[in-house]
Amino acid sequence: MIIGNEIHKYRDEITTGISELVQIRSIMADPEPGKPFGAGVDRALQHMLRLAESLGFEVTNVDGYAGHAEYGQGEEIAAVLVHLDTVEEGEGWTVSPFAGLIENGKIIGRGASDNKGPAVVALYALKTLMDIGITGNRRLRVIFGTNEESGMRDLDYYFEREQLPVMAFAPDAGYPIFNVEMGSMNVVLSSEQEASSTRPKPQLTILSLKGGNMLTLIPQICTASLSLALLTDSQVAYFHDAVNLQENLSFTYDEDGNLLLTAGSEFLADSPTGSRNAIANMVAFLCAQELTTNWDPFLHFLNEKIGAERSGQSLGIACSDSESGALIVYLRTISCDLHRAESLSNIRYPVSHDGAGILATVDGLAGKHGIHIELTRHLLPVYVPETHPVIVRLSRAYKKMTGDEAVLLRMGAGTYARKLRNNGVAFGAGLPGGVDTHVHQADEFVYIDDMMKHAEICLQGMYELLVDELMTES
The missing domain is CATH 3.40.630.10 (Zn peptidases)
Structure with missing residues (x-):
């Protein structure tokens, strides 16, 4: 009927x-x-x-x-x-x-x-x-x-x-x-700034770093406020040149003389920052500049273990099945100031795999780099x-x-x-x-x-x- x-x-x-x-x-x-x-x-x-x-x-x-x-x-x-x-x-x-x-x-x-x-x-x-x-x-x-x-x-x-x-x-x-x-986990990776009298001051101070939101899966914009006060004139010039070479990056200065850097998400096939993910683009650029920052361990972990890679291979969690295909990882948000850095990643895993086991693998790897993780949402497959x-x-x-x-x-x-x-x-x-x-x-x-x-x-x-x-x- x-x-x-x-x-x-x-x-x-x-x-x-x-x-x-x-x-x-x-x-x-x-x-x-x-x-x-x-x-x-x-x-x-x-x-x-x-x-x-x-x-x-x-x-x-x-x-x-x-x-x-x-x-x-x-x-x-x-x-x-x-x-x-x-x-x-x-x-x-x-x-x-x-x-x-x-x-x-x-x-x-x-x-x-x-x-x-x-x-x-x-x-x-x-x-x-x-x-x-x-x-x-x-x-x-x-x-x-x-x-x-x-x-x-x-x-x-x-x-x-x-x-x-x-x-x-x-x-x-x-x-x-x-x-x-697919199973879906929102995982927050975070790090706190520890006071140390012996640690040298960073050459490039990240005053703030922000990108992504919970309304969209792929962040389109990521912005950073950077202090260049400890750089030499030649380092500043080199930094400007490096930004100008990237089609998805632009900069200006605020009234206090801090550089405001913006990363977009347009695709750059032959670039190491070639991703539609603006956070991955920003993190990759900062990590490539041979300048120490106040968030080096955190940023290098994001860049080397997640970045523009979506398979989870570098995190040690790549897997797949015939019903749902391969696991996918996205950098979804990032937020850093002078005291705390955190980034939310979304992990979507195949229906035949164990979310708890995947999370344990990420936790173990992050812990070795001094990074804390928190599971904020887990939707079973x-x-x-x-x-x-x-x-x-x-x-x-x-x-x-x-x-x-x-x-x-x-x-x-x-x-x-x-x-x-x-x-x-x-x-x-x-x-x-x-x-x-x-x-x-x-x-x-x-x-x-x-x-x-x-x-x-x-x-x-x-x-x-x-x-x-x-x-x-x-």
């Missing part, structure tokens, strides 16, 4: 619903009583639960951590998992990030694509199933999460108190189906085999609505599938060959037509999860 097209009767309501939800600034903030991730996130959760109630659903709010709307009967549960929190708005917007502007066939605003659009669609898909009167042997929930962007602690709490779905999907990536999500019922059913839904076979894909990023104990996958909402909707960037948007195409597939997928296989052709 094909029902995906039935969702189009709610096109206007979906458009308005996305716009209204975008207008709620649901960014994680300090907790308040009953609002573990702040008032804004809680407003978004309350808004969606009220909307679900108005559509005729029973709803549950699990202490402000997450909530759900439910349809159907049965002991088992299937689910669609969406999130209502967003990253911060950031800079560079040409419109108000929380206006929910509807213009030229688009809805523009923070969260329109990630993940408020799919959240509203999932609720109206559930409503469509109710309208048609389709029931199966299990209940179907739309679960509204509130902490996906900042650690997924919401679903840890939720599933300690609510039943785990036997099948589920998160429309928070793209089509067709992502059945592999996801691997759902192609024979799993959720893959079979969603593949059927995808083919019914598109005519194409559902190719199984893998990703290094993470979705709520991480919390489903290999009973769920990422399915949608981005269309194959679709446009860049500026997720986590300025002027995030979604095309209404694209969201409605996703709505067709989403509804069909929810139908396939709700109804047993023998009933699907009735």
Whole structure:
């Protein structure tokens, strides 16, 4: 049975619903009583639960951590998992990030694509199933999460108190189906400056060094403030020449006479700093200048053991498997001042390997260089085999609505599938060959037509999860 097209009767309501939800600034903030991730996130959760109630659903709010709307009967549960929190708005917007502007066939605003659009669609898909009167042997929930962007602690709490779905999907990536999500660890490497009366003063003093942020995986800019006071005139001239030889570096001076160095991320194929990672470019340049700095051991470790290398070979952690490919390491952020230096690296490892063992290897190597490590986030890998019922059913839904076979894909990023104990996958909402909707960037948007195409597939997928296989052709 094909029902995906039935969702189009709610096109206007979906458009308005996305716009209204975008207008709620649901960014994680300090907790308040009953609002573990702040008032804004809680407003978004309350808004969606009220909307679900108005559509005729029973709803549950699990202490402000997450909530759900439910349809159907049965002991088992299937689910669609969406999130209502967003990253911060950031800079560079040409419109108000929380206006929910509807213009030229688009809805523009923070969260329109990630993940408020799919959240509203999932609720109206559930409503469509109710309208048609389709029931199966299990209940179907739309679960509204509130902490996906900042650690997924919401679903840890939720599933300690609510039943785990036997099948589920998160429309928070793209089509067709992502059945592999690599293990992901955020590891902070840090070093503290120790006072020493015998240590010679560095020739090049790094006053500050900063690059990257948590919104983007590959840092585009890295900046350094450097004191050249202890350099000779010839050393300063040589340093200037070295900067000018690098197309991805530029400099100016501040009012105190400190040199402000900026590294970009453009690709330089024949350069030792040839990487799209601005932090790797900056660190490699500083390490190549034959000038001592106040952070030499730290910078040389980053340069020699990570740098522009993505395989983890120099860290001793390179590995791969047939399901998810090779391990990947990224330098993601760096922050140094006169007292402390730290850099966050993201390690994405294959599903068949042990994250704890990989971390222990990094810890041992870093310790030998006087560098401390701290694991700040660890998302366990996801691997759902192609024979799993959720893959079979969603593949059927995808083919019914598109005519194409559902190719199984893998990703290094993470979705709520991480919390489903290999009973769920990422399915949608981005269309194959679709446009860049500026997720986590300025002027995030979604095309209404694209969201409605996703709505067709989403509804069909929810139908396939709700109804047993023998009933699907009735």
